[in-house]
Amino acid sequence: MKPITTSLFELFKIGPGPSSSHTIGPMKAGYDFITTVRTLPEDILARAVSIKVHLYGSLSATGRGHGTDRAVLAGLLGANPRTCSAEFMDGLDRDNTDGYRVAIGSNECVLTWDDIVFDAFERDSCFSNTLSIRLFGDDQTLLFEREYYSVGGGFIQWKGQKEEVRGMPAYPYATMEGLKKILRTEKLRLHEVILANEKALTGASEGEISAGLDHIITTMEEAVDTGIGSEGILPGPIGLHRKAPVLYRRACKMTHSTDHLMVALSAYAFGASEENAAGHRIVTAPTAGSSGVMPAVVYVLKNHRNIAPHALREGLMAAAAVGFLARHNASIAGADVGCQGEIGVASAMAASFLAYALGYRFQVTENAAEIALEHHLGLTCDPVLGYVQIPCIERNAMGALKAYTAFLIASAEIPGNHKVDLDQVIRAMAETGRDMCTKYKETSLGGLAQSVVQC
Ligand code: SF4
Secondary structure, eight states, X not given: OOOOOOOHHHHSOEEESSOIIIIIHHHHHHHHHHHHHTTSOHHHHHHEEEEEEEEOTHHHHHHHHHTHHHHHHHHHTTOOTTTOOHHXXXXXXXXXXXXXXXXXXXXXXXXXXXXXXXXOSOOSSSSSSEEEEEEEETTSOEEEEEEEEEEETTEEEETTOOOOOOOOOSSOOSSHHHHHHHHHHHTOOHHHHHHHHHHHHHOOOHHHHHHHHHHHHHHHHHHHHHHHTOOSBOSSTTOOBOOHHHHHHHHHHTTTSTTHHHHHHHHHHHHHHHHHHTTOEEEOSSOSTTTTHHHXXXXXXXXXXXXXXXXXXXXXXXXXXXXXXXXXXXXXOHHHHOGGGTHHHHHHHHHHHHHHHTTOOHHHHHHHHHHHHHTTTTOOBOOGGGOTTTTHHHXXXXXXXXXXXXXXXXXXXXXXXXXXXXXXXXXXHHHHHHHSOGGGBSSSSSTHHHHHHHO
8 A cells, every 4th residue: 555645834834715626735735837838838828819728526416605706817817826815816807808917938828717717527537526627729729738636635637748857755644543553663743753753754853844834823812712713604605604703702701610611612613614605714624614723722722721822733643634634544635535524633633732742642542532533423514505614614613622522532441442543434434435326416406405495
């Protein structure tokens, strides 16, 4: 089995919401396309007059609600998810009928909203989230084409892509069993293995990795802070009122109640998720749709428990190990395995973060992740009207609360008595995802997406 070679900062990506597979991935595809096109010979660029984008699969079914067209356009205009501001995204005006000018060498193409087509749902392709981007000459001659796959968590691949050459991990593993063997034989702690692998894979120094993780924590905190301080209605036809400020005010009033932590955790998860739904900056953990779960537990440990920065970084690395394993051995895309791969994995990551950052050793960390994921198995993806709002926002709060409960159970029991391991539950998630009917995988053709609309 191939070892895991995902970097921490590929899993924890900063970018605009509301969906890693439908926003961040397509924006990266647009950015990659335009960057690649600009390297073509000048005589080809001189003939270019138009660019057309075709969206298939779940990108076609729910792309309108997820703002996929806006994301591809932003990428083609040179925006990249990590640095793209909310103002830039909000400024892409749907009433603009003149189109947007895309510079290509000494030439330029004009791209209108009509050039981005929500095409057929079915497509003979290896991934459900497929988009094809084409560059045409004035006689409709195809000058260049690339077919992209948005494979979840903001990762993209394209047809014919050569495997990227990168360093090999210092401690290769592909399963939790393999990882445990390394911890035992090398007498290392979990975060030490993840750190050594990150250095070997990316060539980054320990200082650079620590700074990157601190930036992830700060960005998560900012999403929560902005969310709990923002009133109003979220974009889109649902007319959903933001609830994070209400929950936060309630939490502040009940500091002596046993319910305080639950309400605060919910408020933080709502805050980051509502920022995601607004198309603002979030951290994928592991995806944008589930980007409220980890920030909620990070915020609690940082601001309610004053946990030291190094412990937060180490907890983040433990959470990443869980996300890596889920992505490698199943999927973190709602379009592949339903919401169990998004909120379920986020909850498992958050549970392992809590255990590890609070000083529990490896077995409790694994058990906490396992319990959290186990109780999300079979969860479908059925966003109402294709917007990452209902059930997604509340579901982030539920994922955070389940993560906390999973941590409490795992830290109370005798670790060796736990009967299910993380590899087993990830295998179950993969199998459940394979058997899940397509309409429950981010198509808005089934479940809540249908029953709410029909009412
Ligand atoms: S239902 Fe879950 S998987 Fe689907 S869009 Fe919402 S958060 Fe993502």
